[in-house]
Amino acid sequence: MVTSQDIREILATNEVLAPVAEQIGDDDSLFDRGLDSFGSVQLMLALEERFGIEFPDEFLTRKSFASIAAIRETVATVLHPQAA
Amino acid sequence: MSTLAQRAQRAATIAALHADAVDRDGRFPLEAVTALKAERLLGLQIPSQLGGEGAGLREIADLCCTLGQACSSAAMVFAMHHIKVASLVAHGLDSAWHCHLMERIAQEQLLVASSTTEAGIGGDLRTSFCAVETTGGVFALGKDASVISYGTQADLILATARRHPEAAGSDQVLVALFADQVSLERKSVWDTLGMRGTCSDGFRLEARDIPVEQILPKPFAEIAAQSMLASSHLLWSSVWFGIANSAVDRARTFVQAEARRQPGQVPPTALRLAEVSNALQAMRAAIVSALRRYEDAQGDVDTIGSIGFSVIMNNLKTTASEMAVDIVQRALSIVGLAGYKNGTPFSLGRPLRDVLSAPLMIGNDRILANTAKLLLVQKGGGQLMSA
Numbered sequence: 001m002v003t004s005q006d007i008r009e010i011l012a013t014n015e016v017l018a019p020v021a022e023q024i025g026d027d028d029s030l031f032d033r034g035l036d037s038f039g040s041v042q043l044m045l046a047l048e049e050r051f052g053i054e055f056p057d058e059f060l061t062r063k064s065f066a067s068i069a070a071i072r073e074t075v076a077t078v079l080h081p082q083a084a
Numbered sequence: 085m086s087t088l089a090q091r092a093q094r095a096a097t098i099a100a101l102h103a104d105a106v107d108r109d110g111r112f113p114l115e116a117v118t119a120l121k122a123e124r125l126l127g128l129q130i131p132s133q134l135g136g137e138g139a140g141l142r143e144i145a146d147l148c149c150t151l152g153q154a155c156s157s158a159a160m161v162f163a164m165h166h167i168k169v170a171s172l173v174a175h176g177l178d179s180a181w182h183c184h185l186m187e188r189i190a191q192e193q194l195l196v197a198s199s200t201t202e203a204g205i206g207g208d209l210r211t212s213f214c215a216v217e218t219t220g221g222v223f224a225l226g227k228d229a230s231v232i233s234y235g236t237q238a239d240l241i242l243a244t245a246r247r248h249p250e251a252a253g254s255d256q257v258l259v260a261l262f263a264d265q266v267s268l269e270r271k272s273v274w275d276t277l278g279m280r281g282t283c284s285d286g287f288r289l290e291a292r293d294i295p296v297e298q299i300l301p302k303p304f305a306e307i308a309a310q311s312m313l314a315s316s317h318l319l320w321s322s323v324w325f326g327i328a329n330s331a332v333d334r335a336r337t338f339v340q341a342e343a344r345r346q347p348g349q350v351p352p353t354a355l356r357l358a359e360v361s362n363a364l365q366a367m368r369a370a371i372v373s374a375l376r377r378y379e380d381a382q383g384d385v386d387t388i389g390s391i392g393f394s395v396i397m398n399n400l401k402t403t404a405s406e407m408a409v410d411i412v413q414r415a416l417s418i419v420g421l422a423g424y425k426n427g428t429p430f431s432l433g434r435p436l437r438d439v440l441s442a443p444l445m446i447g448n449d450r451i452l453a454n455t456a457k458l459l460l461v462q463k464g465g466g467q468l469m470s471a
C-alpha cells in the first residue's frame with residue numbers, strides 16, 4: 001500500500017519541492033510548484049529505489065508524476081499490475 | 085491558386101536575390117520577409133476557422149528547407165516565427181485573447197519574435213530571472229533579453245518570465261507583447277560570424293500596463309515540453325538541412341563540371357561527393373523520422389510529454405546540427421579554393437559561417453547534459469519501425 005505520506009516524504013528530499021512538500025495537496029500540480037524535468041527524473045529515481053520497482057517507458061510521462069495522487073496511482077499500478 | 089511549394093519558391097527567389105547584401109551588411113532580410121507576407125506564409129499554421137490554413141509542421145519544415153537554400157537568415161527568421169506560432173496554436177485555443185491574436189497574425193501577417201534567453205541564464209529555456217508583476221488587471225515586465233532575433237522588426241514578442249516575483253525560476257509563463265507595448269533599449273549588437281541577418285541584438289525589454297489576458301494561461305513548462313522544444317528542434321534542423329543541401333548542390337555541380345572536362349574518367353572528387361551525399365541522406369532521414377514521430381503524437385499529450393519523446397527530439401538537434409556542419413565542410417573540401425573564395429558560383433563561405441551557429445543555438449553540450457539526465461530513467465528496447 002502506497003500512502004500520500006510516503007510520497008510526501010520522497011518529495012521532501014527533492015531540492016525544489018523540499019520547502020513546500022508538507023503543504024502540497026494530493027491533487028496539486030507538482031509542476032506548478034516548480035518541479036522541472038530534472039526534478040521529475042530525480043523523483044522517478046527516488047521512487048524506483050524506495051519501492052524497489054522500475055517504471056516502464058510508457059509510465060515516464062508528465063502525467064504519471066503530475067501530482068501526489070497521480071504518483072500514488074502510478075506506483076500502485078507498477079507494484080500490482082493485475083489489480084489495475 | 086498556386087501550390088504551397090510555388091508560393092515558397094517565389095519567396096525563396098526573392099530571398100536569394102538579396103542574400104549577399106543581408107549577410108554583408110548584417111541587415112534584416114526585409115525583402116524576403118515582405119515576400120513571405122505577400123505570399124501569406126506567416127499565418128499558415130493557424131487553424132482555418134481563425135483565418136489561417138491549418139498547415140502542419142511538416143509543411144512548415146519543407147518551407148524552412150526551401151528558404152534555407154536561398155538565404156539562411158531569412159529561413160531562420162521564418163522558422164523562429166513559426167516555432168512561436170506553433171506554441172500559440174497548441175496552447176492558445178482556449179483563450180479568447182489568443183484566438184483573436186491568431187486571427188490578427190493570419191489577417192495582418194504579423195511577424196512574431198521570441199525572447200527566452202536572458203543575461204546570466206543563457207540557453208536554459210526553463211529558467212527565468214525576470215518576473216511578471218501583476219497589479220489588478222495589468223502587469224509589468226522588465227527583462228535583460230540578451231538575444232532577440234529581429235527584435236526591432238517584429239510585430240509581436242513572446243517572452244518567458246517567472247509567474248510572479250516570488251515564483252521559482254522554473255515556474256514560468258509566456259507573455260505576448262505587441263511592438264507598441266514594449267520599449268527595447270539596445271544593449272548589444274549582433275555582429276557575428278554567421279546568421280548575420282537574424283539581427284539578434286541584445287536588449288533591455290520593458291513593458292508596462294499590459295492586460296493580464298496577454299499571459300498564456302498554460303504554464304510555460306507545458307508549452308516547452310509539448311510544443312516549443314520539439315518544434316524548435318524540427319524547424320531549426322530543417323533550415324540547417326536546407327543549408328547543407330545547397331552546399332552539396334554546389335559540390336555536385338563542381339564535380340559534374342570536372343567530369344565533363346575529362347570524358348571517360350571519374351574525377352577523384354566524385355568519391356567524396358558520394359560520401360557527402362550519403363551523409364546528407366542520413367541527415368534527411370533523421371529529420372523526416374522525427375517529424376513523423378511529432379505528427380503521429382499530435383493530440384497525444386502523454387506521448388509528447390514522455391521522456392522517450394524528449395530524448396528523440398534532443399538527439400535530433402545535436403545530430404542534425406553536427407551533421408550540417410560536417411556536410412558543409414565536406415562540400416568545401418570537394419570544391420576547394422573555388423568554394424573558399426567569395427563571389428564564385430561555388431562559394432561556401434557563407435553557408436559555412438551560417439551553419440556554425442547550429443551547434444551553439446542552445447549549446448549541444450547543454451542539450452546532451454539534459455538528455456543524460458533523462459536517460460537515467462529511460463528503459464529503452466523497442467522495434468525498428470516503432471522506436
Ligand SMILES: Cc1cc2nc3c(=O)[nH]c(=O)nc-3n(C[C@H](O)[C@H](O)[C@H](O)COP(=O)(O)OP(=O)(O)OC[C@H]3O[C@@H](n4cnc5c(N)ncnc54)[C@H](O)[C@@H]3O)c2cc1C
Binds near residue numbers: 444448449
Ligand atoms: C542565430 C541565433 C538566433 C537566436 N535567436 C534567439 C531569439 O530570437 N531569442 C532568444 O531568446 N534566444 C535566441 N538565441 C539564443 C539561443 O537560444 C541560446 O540562448 C544561445 O545560443 C545560448 O548561448 P550561450 O552559448 O551564450 O549560452 P549558454 O547556454 O550559457 O552556454 C554556454 C556554453 O556552456 C555550455 N553549457 C551550458 N549549460 C551546460 C550544461 N548543463 N552542461 C554542459 N554544458 C553546458 C553550452 O553548451 C555552451 O557551450 C539565438 C541564437 C542564435 C545562434
